[in-house]
Amino acid sequence: MKSTVSFVNAYIAFFIIHTSQIGMGILGFPRIIYLAAKQDAWVSILLSGLFISLITWIMIRILNHYENFNLYEINENVFGRFIGSIINTVIVIYFIASNYSIIISYVELSLSWGYEGVYEWVGVFALLLVTLYAVSGGFRVVAGVCFLSFFITVWIIFALYQPFESLQITRILPILTTSPPEIMEGVFNSSYTMLGFETLFFIFPFIKEKDKLLFISQLAVWFTTLLVLFTTVISILFFSSKELEKNIWPLVSMISVVHFPFLERFEYIAVSIWILVIFSNLSITLFISSKGVKHIFHVKQKHGIWIISIIIFITSFFITKRVDINLFINQIGHIGFYLWFVYPILLYFISIIKSKILSHS
Amino acid sequence: MKKWLILFCSLLCTACMPPEKILERQGISTIIGYDLLDDGTYLGTISLLQFDRKEEKTSETISAVGTTSKQIRQILEQKTSHDITSGQLRTLLFNKDMTETKGISNFLDTMQRDTSIGSLIFLAITDNAEDIIKNGNYEEYPEMGSYIYQLLDKQERKEMLINSNLHDFFSTLYEIGIDPTLPIISNKEGVAPYINSVALFKNDKMVGSISLKKTMFIKLFTHRKAFLGDITLNIPVETFKQKGVSLAEKPKEDKFNITIHPIKHRGSIELSTEDEVKLNATISVSTIEGQPAVTLKNKESIKKLEQLLGEELNKEFGDFLEELRKLNSDPIGIGRKIKSLRKYSKLNDKDLREKYSTLKLKSTIKVEIKRTGAID
Numbered sequence: 001m002k003s004t005v006s007f008v009n010a011y012i013a014f015f016i017i018h019t020s021q022i023g024m025g026i027l028g029f030p031r032i033i034y035l036a037a038k039q040d041a042w043v044s045i046l047l048s049g050l051f052i053s054l055i056t057w058i059m060i061r062i063l064n065h066y067e068n069f070n071l072y073e074i075n076e077n078v079f080g081r082f083i084g085s086i087i088n089t090v091i092v093i094y095f096i097a098s099n100y101s102i103i104i105s106y107v108e109l110s111l112s113w114g115y116e117g118v119y120e121w122v123g124v125f126a127l128l129l130v131t132l133y134a135v136s137g138g139f140r141v142v143a144g145v146c147f148l149s150f151f152i153t154v155w156i157i158f159a160l161y162q163p164f165e166s167l168q169i170t171r172i173l174p175i176l177t178t179s180p181p182e183i184m185e186g187v188f189n190s191s192y193t194m195l196g197f198e199t200l201f202f203i204f205p206f207i208k209e210k211d212k213l214l215f216i217s218q219l220a221v222w223f224t225t226l227l228v229l230f231t232t233v234i235s236i237l238f239f240s241s242k243e244l245e246k247n248i249w250p251l252v253s254m255i256s257v258v259h260f261p262f263l264e265r266f267e268y269i270a271v272s273i274w275i276l277v278i279f280s281n282l283s284i285t286l287f288i289s290s291k292g293v294k295h296i297f298h299v300k301q302k303h304g305i306w307i308i309s310i311i312i313f314i315t316s317f318f319i320t321k322r323v324d325i326n327l328f329i330n331q332i333g334h335i336g337f338y339l340w341f342v343y344p345i346l347l348y349f350i351s352i353i354k355s356k357i358l359s360h361s
Numbered sequence: 362m363k364k365w366l367i368l369f370c371s372l373l374c375t376a377c378m379p380p381e382k383i384l385e386r387q388g389i390s391t392i393i394g395y396d397l398l399d400d401g402t403y404l405g406t407i408s409l410l411q412f413d414r415k416e417e418k419t420s421e422t423i424s425a426v427g428t429t430s431k432q433i434r435q436i437l438e439q440k441t442s443h444d445i446t447s448g449q450l451r452t453l454l455f456n457k458d459m460t461e462t463k464g465i466s467n468f469l470d471t472m473q474r475d476t477s478i479g480s481l482i483f484l485a486i487t488d489n490a491e492d493i494i495k496n497g498n499y500e501e502y503p504e505m506g507s508y509i510y511q512l513l514d515k516q517e518r519k520e521m522l523i524n525s526n527l528h529d530f531f532s533t534l535y536e537i538g539i540d541p542t543l544p545i546i547s548n549k550e551g552v553a554p555y556i557n558s559v560a561l562f563k564n565d566k567m568v569g570s571i572s573l574k575k576t577m578f579i580k581l582f583t584h585r586k587a588f589l590g591d592i593t594l595n596i597p598v599e600t601f602k603q604k605g606v607s608l609a610e611k612p613k614e615d616k617f618n619i620t621i622h623p624i625k626h627r628g629s630i631e632l633s634t635e636d637e638v639k640l641n642a643t644i645s646v647s648t649i650e651g652q653p654a655v656t657l658k659n660k661e662s663i664k665k666l667e668q669l670l671g672e673e674l675n676k677e678f679g680d681f682l683e684e685l686r687k688l689n690s691d692p693i694g695i696g697r698k699i700k701s702l703r704k705y706s707k708l709n710d711k712d713l714r715e716k717y718s719t720l721k722l723k724s725t726i727k728v729e730i731k732r733t734g735a736i737d
Contacts, residue, residue, distance in 0.1 A: 113476045241537075242536075
């Protein structure tokens with residue numbers, strides 16, 4: 001196999017994993033999880049964080065076993081060229097669909113907050129072009145996008161100090177009254193927001209100090225979990241239950257209480273700035289999917305990028321309604337759950353069994 | 362290729378704007394009032410700020426009749442050459458009939474749905490919204506909307522009003538076990554509109570009103586950080602004698618009047634037994650006025666005075682609680698507290714109201730005199 005050049009320092013992996021986890025999902029997340037797990041949503045989030053942390057550990061085990069391989073190569077190695085390619089195709093389609101869901105949901109959000117009347121395709125087109133440009137710069141540019149997007153947007157959390165004044169502690173009480181199945185449903189529904197840690201499977205060959213990666217990736221997923229936990233708890237305390245169930249983007253509605261003497265409607269700024277948050281998501285998903293196309297069909301990655309962008313652009317004309325978008329995102333979340341919560345565990349055991357058999361013979 | 366991409370991106374990403382908005386063409390609405398008409402339709406009145414320098418008037422008032430608020434808006438658009446925008450909308454007025462008979466949550470649905478309307482706009486109730494908006498007296502402000510906004514904002518920040526913006530209203534309306542309150546604005550000919558009292562709600566319908574002074578008892582339990590407003594008590598001199606508090610000089614009249622300024626407060630609601638709720642509150646105050654002057658040197662007499670003030674307040678509070686219970690309105694959030702207990706967490710709104718009407722309410726208010734100003 002060809003050797004991949006080590007590109008970036010290990011700490012960059014923190015930004016890549018974290019920023020690809022945080023995206024469109026978190027804006028609507030408090031509502032989605034509240035519908036399932038009510039005021040005990042925080043238990044679901046912690047459980048899901050624990051689960052992800054475990055899977056990240058498994059992922060690192062698999063990756064260390066194969067050293068400089070990414071998941072596409074591992075799949076081929078484990079399952080052979082034919083079955084491996086089928087699985088890789090599914091993964092590529094997943095990433096394209098995920099990229100697509102981020103684009104259409106952001107376009108929908110920005111059309112609801114301020115850009116009403118603009119055609120959807122204009123927004124999709126603009127986002128695709130920027131992403132295309134970033135990804136054609138290669139992995140280092142994508143990593144840079146993640147790094148910058150983290151620092152440009154992380155301060156939005158501090159704007160939440162204003163809603164702090166109208167929190168009602170009684171809204172989260174009594175704790176632990178939701179039944180375990182409902183809490184597990186919350187864990188299941190949280191997958192769309194929490195997904196993104198799977199990027200570790202693909203960025204692994206690019207990291208210089210691989211021994212540090214376990215620590216860094218754990219740090220990233222726990223940071224995301226705590227961030228999601230924080231915003232969800234604040235939303236539950238801030239909104240009354242019926243209100244939370246109604247709002248499509250509770251986080252944006254909550255930010256609409258934020259105002260400064262020089263700026264009255266902060267949510268418009270937040271919605272516009274959110275483009276930077278999703279920019280890193282888009283770049284990384286496009287990068288990974290184009291890498292997969294390159295691997296499966298043996299075309300240049302550059303061509304893969306273009307093909308995927310054109311596919312996304314064309315398909316963006318099909319889903320423009322709120323209900324459809326909702327359904328689509330749910331489906332992505334469910335597929336993502338099986339692909340990234342269940343599949344790595346399977347892969348781990350299969351690879352162990354396979355290496356045992358190989359060492360015996 | 363790359364250069365073309367950059368150029369294209371920068372063109373596309375900077376010029377993607379909806380049709381431009383020119384200030385002079387905008388009719389910026391600052392206040393909307395809704396009145397219920399006899400035939401079940403609504404009369405909507407708005408005040409528009411205008412920026413055209415040629416015109417002397419700074420505002421214009423127009424009204425229209427319709428069934429939904431957006432229909433009213435559409436008809437209003439027919440009556441003006443300006444684009445009516447609601448980004449600067451600050452206040453919504455509802456007429457009393459409408460709040461009492463129909464409820465206002467239907468009208469508020471659109472305010473929540475419409476992203477151009479912020480969640481910090483104030484809601485208020487009045488006898489006749491059209492008259493208020495058409496009233497020409499609005500102090501030095503350019504038009505009525507700005508005046509009423511300033512009036513409500515000031516009162517909320519430093520006086521006796523409970524938060525009454527759209528978000529607060531919704532979160533109390535939708536929460537099981539607490540009812541919202543809204544200020545009532547009165548209008549008299551020749552003077553600017555003023556805040557008169559506070560409306561009590563049962564769900565989204567107004568059921569009664571209380572004086573501004575009594576909002577203090579609600580804030581005591583719902584808003585830890587809010588300012589309660591100064592409290593004035595008129596205590597008969599005889600009670601002083603019974604309690605053994607000595608006054609510096611003998612009052613000429615038979616009432617002793619004292620005004621205290623709350624510094625900090627803390628209130629707690631506790632379900633002590635199956636059907637008894639304890640409402641405990643502590644207020645630390647500084648005395649700011651006493652008629653006649655009272656000397657607060659002696660520790661004993663301060664303690665007695667504290668007790669006396671607490672009892673007086675408690676008496677008022679007890680009456681207030683009874684009044685609330687008669688209306689079956691719960692702005693203090695006793696129901697919410699009950700619902701937060703594990704045992705009662707499954708109760709719905711109806712059960713809670715039933716429980717509320719049979720509860721025994723025991724209240725105690727403690728007053729602590731912390732400071733006495735520059736003199737004893």
